[in-house]
Amino acid sequence: MAAPNDARPIIIKKKKVVAADGHHGGAWKVAYADFVTAMMAFFMLMWLLNATTEQQRKGIADYFSPTVPITRISGGGDGSFGGDSPFSETVVAQNGTGASDRRPTEGRQGMGMQGTAHDAEALEQALMEDIEDSLLGGGGDARLTDETLQHVQTRLSDEGLVIEVFARPGAPLFAEGDTVLHPWLHEVIALMAELFGTVTNGVAVSAHVRSGAIVVAENTSWDRSTTRAQAIRVALQEAGLDATRFRRVTGHADRSPALSDPMAVRNDRIEVTLLRSLP
Secondary structure (H helix, E strand, O other): OOOOOOOOOOOOOOOOOOOHHHHHHHOOHHHHHEEEEEHHHHHHHHHHHHHOOOOHHHHHHHOOOOOOOOOOOOOOOOOOOHOOOOOOOOOOOOOOOOOOOOOOOHHHHHOOOOOHHHHHHHHHHHHHHHHHHHHHHHOOOOOOOOEEOOOOOOOOOOOOOEEEEOOEEEEEOEEOOOOOEHHHHHHHHHHHHHHOOOOOEEEEEEEEEEEOOOOOOOOHHHHHHHHHHHHHHHHHHHHOOHHHHHEEEOOOOOOOOOOOOOOOOHHOOEEEEEEEOOO
């Protein structure tokens, strides 16, 4: 017996069942790892802020913000920006040394300066900032104790790098009279002489004294400040600084107090200036 023509085809449907992931995938692990990393960085930052001095923090900040200018294109030509463009159709780009003159020394080649007055000024500025950081213990390499650093302040002026060392209550600059330096001041002077030895700039020394409590018939502040300035010059020279680099030694008496109170101990101070070589 023949099959009926109106028989319908049999269709079988297979339903794919996917088991639900109890943890909704692994994306949460990535987010959690990022969170843990951020928390670790945060606690490291808090630890560094608590475990370092102001000078050390400044050194860390300077490490991530270099002050030496770096050009993106190096060229040995005399055109703009130290060389012609590498895309020039008439001149082949040169692989120059970027030095500070036409016959540079190896040391200046390594510094990568371009030879203009602006570059020489920038190089000198960078060197003075390096000396300042080394003196204050920038980058965590402290050469002086924290107690000694409380006597030291530095500033970069138009004249050069000014290093000011001042007395504090109970901690004068000189042990006896105006010629014998305290041991901690000898350490500062020795470090200055060592750092100044890395450059050839001139040096100026000046001294200030505080006013006396009473008015005397003969004011000896001029002689005292001059004697102190000479004592600092001699100490720098004995520490190894070339005597020919001194440009001036000055005593200012009590005429330029650092504080409004002329008798404040802070007014007893000496200033050693690493002079700029460029006008």
